[in-house]
Amino acid sequence: MSARQQLLDLAQTSAAQTGTPRGLDPAQARHAAVLILFGTLDDRPAHFHAAAVPDDLDVLLVLRSGSLNDHPGQVAFPGGRIDDDDAGPVAAALREAREETGVDTTGVEVLGQLPESGLPVSNFLVTPVLAWWARQSPVTAVDEAESEHVFRIPVADLLNPAGRRSIVGRRNGVSWTTPAFLVRDVTVWGFTAMLLDGLFNDLGWTIPWDASAQIPAPL
Secondary structure, rough: OOOHHHHHHHHHHOOOOOOOOOHHHHHHHHEEEOOOOOOOOOOOOOOOOOOOOOEEEEEEEEEEOOOOOOOOOOEEEEEOOOOOHHHHHHHHHHHHHOOOOOOEEEHHHEEEEOEEEHHHHHHHEEEEEEEEEEEOOHHHHHHOOEEEEEEEEEEEHOOOOHHHEEEEEEEEEEEEEEEEEEOEEEOOOOHHHHHHHHHHHOOOHOOOOOOEEEEOOOO
């Protein structure tokens, strides 16, 4: 089965899932959407080979500007707040991706929505929108006040157990732990890493790794 078909099957299965993420009041939370855009690289295949995925399968990520109020300097999926004039999470995710990366969204095939995830630290309820890059286009950091860098990471390199870590931190007296991916001088952690980790687990792509290998949260 192709990676695209696996992603499509997951999106269709997830559509039936409901529930309210812990730690947030839906009536008070802000609503946002992110675009999880998978595609195939032409010239930069993975360094690591993972049996579950093709070497050229990749995902689009952005490095958020260090001047932003919410999650500055973190690696993230393109996305942002759902505006009143957006026709729902899918429209918001596509709009934000276009504004942040310049991606031609007419070449993006939306596979479906995943269940909302809570982001208590910034009071967001986030809808992940799963998509496939059917007709690729150039991407770049359109507005450096939003994103400092736009890049594509091979999924196999993210799955490499040698680059998997747990990040531990403390905020307002509460300790927390998130998965992390160390790949090509980039650390993916926090909310984005949790989404990727859950997605890879649900797809059956995860390669066993040592969750006891811990590192502190990046500054």
